[in-house]
Amino acid sequence: MAECDRLQLFKKSKSAATERQRLEILLANLLPENAAAAAAERLAECFPSLDALLTAPAAEVLAVEGVPRRAAQYLICIGRCRQVADNFCGNAPPLTREGFAQFAAQRLKGRDNECGEIFLVGRSGKILKSRPFTSANIQFVRLNAADLFTLISDIDCRGAYLAHNHINCPALPSAEDDEFTRKLKAVCAKCGIRLFDHSIVNNFGEHFSYALSGRLEKL
Numbered sequence: 001m002a003e004c005d006r007l008q009l010f011k012k013s014k015s016a017a018t019e020r021q022r023l024e025i026l027l028a029n030l031l032p033e034n035a036a037a038a039a040a041e042r043l044a045e046c047f048p049s050l051d052a053l054l055t056a057p058a059a060e061v062l063a064v065e066g067v068p069r070r071a072a073q074y075l076i077c078i079g080r081c082r083q084v085a086d087n088f089c090g091n092a093p094p095l096t097r098e099g100f101a102q103f104a105a106q107r108l109k110g111r112d113n114e115c116g117e118i119f120l121v122g123r124s125g126k127i128l129k130s131r132p133f134t135s136a137n138i139q140f141v142r143l144n145a146a147d148l149f150t151l152i153s154d155i156d157c158r159g160a161y162l163a164h165n166h167i168n169c170p171a172l173p174s175a176e177d178d179e180f181t182r183k184l185k186a187v188c189a190k191c192g193i194r195l196f197d198h199s200i201v202n203n204f205g206e207h208f209s210y211a212l213s214g215r216l217e218k219l
Helices: 003-011 016-027 033-046 050-054 058-062 069-089 097-107 145-153 175-190
Strands: 116-121 127-133 159-166 194-202 207-209
Touching: 016 033, 016 050, 016 069, 033 069, 050 069, 058 069, 097 159, 097 194, 097 207, 116 145, 145 175, 159 175, 175 194
Parallel strands: 159 194
Antiparallel strands: 116 127, 116 159, 194 207
């Protein structure tokens, strides 16, 4: 399925087919396209919704026949990350551009791999949802446009903040960071919300703000 078709699918109501397609997109990060489709079909037969799958006991997910073990473990991991993030959101302070860099530095403190997190906020700046993201490469984070679109379109929010860390290097934006920020800004605009900031922090206590530096407006 073409990327534009996937994005259009996310705009539709959450029918069974839509849920199955969302699941297939998740699995496509790990499996070949045909294998991802087959695994998504088997999982959709066993769980009534994507939320039910991601909150199911690990043993139930691992027991589904026809689903590679590493794919089941991947989904279990995503589900656990979602639970941690959702529990965190209820107790998090309201975010502001001025305070976000320090918040991000504390949030990503002590990580030994490059990772990131997106925070969706309401009108008061209160965090409604957050999602961590990373990749198998400790020096690289990955989040594709389809993942961004479904995350943002699933919740009624006012805007988004993005944070990620650099390991053993300056907290300065790279060309890849600029491109990622540009894409996220475009996805936010399509969803009718604002990208308030992208903050980069490192393990030396340094941080960089796209918003406060004026770089965000130029992208």
